[in-house]
Amino acid sequence: THGHAINWPIPQGNQATDLPTYPFQHQRYWINPTSNSRTNLSGAGLSATGHPLLSAAVELAGTDTHLFTGRLSLQSHPWLADHAVAGTVLLPGTGFLELALQAGHHVGCGTVEELTLEAPLILPERGGVDVQLNVGAPDDSGRRELNLHSRAQDADSDEPWTRHATGTLASAQQPLGPDAGLSAWPPAGAEPVEVEGYYDRLAEQGYGYGPAFHGLRAAWRRGDEVFAEVSLPEEESAAAADYGIHPALMDAALHALGLGVLPAAGEGRARLPFSWSGVTLHAAGAAALRVRVGPLGDAEDTVSITVADPAGAPVATAESLVVRAVVTAQLEAAGSCVHDSLFRVDWVTPPTGSSSVEARRWAVLGPDPLKVGQSLEETGATVFAADDLDSVAMLDTVPDVVVVPYAPQPAGADKLAARVHEVLYGVLELVRGWLADKRFADSRLVLLTRDAVVTSPED
Incomplete structure (x- = not known):
């Protein structure tokens, strides 16, 4: 079956033997797909797309909506491992485009009118990512909305899907412009550009191609x-x-x-x-x-x-x-295993209005732009002002509650991310110091802020 020459040495003295007069008796051990086989997409009511990235398609009855599904992994698509940014393997932006083009071809839309990438699709080292691409019903002009989501292959059923891209498919193809063809090559007046060592230079910038x-x-x-x-x-x-x-x-x-x-x-x-x-x-x-x-x-x-x-x-x-x-540090953080931990973010709004303060001893750490100390003193609490945790721990009696106020500071759009990182790293260092100091074992640490906007995953 592989084209190898066969060499069967025949010792001297052996004689040819007549073959049987009946056909060779054999038994097949191959798995033949059947209509009720789980490996057969048609048996599950799906249609095979024949595309390497999208395995199956189904039209939702009565809606003219189409759903395409697939599974991506570095084991089934090893070439994807060659696309990394800051050490994080991502589905390339051209991969999203190919998925949209194939979905459009399937529903008779020749043009990806718009495709906006909202979040990177990070491919894990082990296991896969399930992909769902939903194409809506056409409007009066023949346009269809497109949404692409993914979720880890082994995710629980209640695990939310991440939306990576949205867009619009158009039924009519864009007409070819006068320069759509590139028959004159190289173009007249174009000067050669050196590309030797180009990928080495990209690697220094964080592109791991x-x-x-x-x-x-x-x-x-x-x-x-x-x-x-x-x-x-x-x-x-x-x-x-x-x-x-x-x-x-x-x-x-x-x-x-x-x-x-x-x-x-x-x-x-x-x-x-x-x-x-x-x-x-x-x-x-x-x-x-x-x-x-x-x-x-x-x-x-x-x-x-x-x-x-x-x-x-x-x-x-x-x-x-x-x-x-994009900030490559954000990709590194997104590609880490932190997102698989048991920690969840929850924003709890405290009740408004004044109430009695149970703790008798309070400390306010650092600057107090929110005037926390003044508000506490008005309730009759004893409040200490301190510059750092060591100053709090050196008090004769360690306070029951230590409050650290964080007031929002104006920052331009270009500096907002840097400011967020600066504050969060400062908070992380503070919490680590608190947990490592046994003197605060019976105290509570409160991080207080205001005017913070928390968006849900759906936003």
């Missing part, structure tokens, strides 16, 4: 535009025919953005796809591409993309792609 995503072969620049040749490695090129456009190939096309189209994200940040608009797939199964990317208007984070096959025939066009810089 493996061999499957090392697709950039050559590049040219003409003004603000960058042209590139990308292709899948030999190990992945055979699978390209199973995709509309292989996510690793399309992701390699986006690597041209770092060759002068967009400014660098800055230290501790990485640029990731955020929102696609007007994406149409004109030909499927490509293993190599010619690429054109260029800025769109005056926006420094928005580009248009055109990709063609090696002959210059159109493969896909994207009217616009918006990329956003």
Whole structure:
């Protein structure tokens, strides 16, 4: 069965033996799918999509709504392990686009009109992630809403799903523009760009691209535009025919953005796809591409993309792609196992109005912008002001309650994340010191704040 030559040495003195006159008797041990087999999607009332990332599809009766399901893991899709940012393996933004394109093809929508990525889909080292892609019924213009959720493969039934992307599918394809084809190659007036060592430079910026995503072969620049040749490695090129456009190939096309189209994200940040608009797939199964990317208007984070096959025939066009810089530390935290712990966040609103204070001895730690000490004294409580925990512990009698006020401080949008990290790390250090000091074993620590906005997972 594998084309090996067979060599059966025959010792001297042996003679040929006649074969039996009846057929060989044999018994099959293969598992044959049946209509009631659990391994057969049709037996479960589902349709097989034939796509590597989406396994099954079902139309919800009476609604013209379609549900697509799949399971992603590094074991079933090992090439995904080659896409990591800050050491965290993510489904590439082009993977979300491929899922949307395939869902649109299934329901007769040729264009992904809008696709906004809300949260990264992190792939665990072990186990898989279940994916559900819901496509709504068409409106009067033929548009369908799209929502993509995921949940850990082994999650309990009451575990919430995470929404990663929302968008709109359009029934009509976007018309090809005059420059949709890239037959003249390299384009006139374009100057070569050195790509040797490019992936080493990306690795220094936190992009952990493996061999499957090392697709950039050559590049040219003409003004603000960058042209590139990308292709899948030999190990992945055979699978390209199973995709509309292989996510690793399309992701390699986006690597041209770092060759002068967009400014660098800055230290501790990485640029990731955020929102696609007007994406149409004109030909499927490509293993190599010619690429054109260029800025769109005056926006420094928005580009248009055109990709063609090696002959210059159109493969896909994207009217616009918006990329956003993310803090890589947030990806590292999201990829840790902390989210699997038993801790949950709950926001409890205390009753309003004045009430008696049970504890007789109180301490207010640090600055008191919320005037906690004054409010407590008005109730008749004994209140001590202290600069740090050591000062509190040195009192003759350790207070029953130690209050640490945190008042919101104005911060611009660009500094808000840094301010949040600064405060939270300070709180973490404070709590660790409190728990490690036996002198506070009979006391209670209260962290007091106000005007905080807590959003639910649904928001």
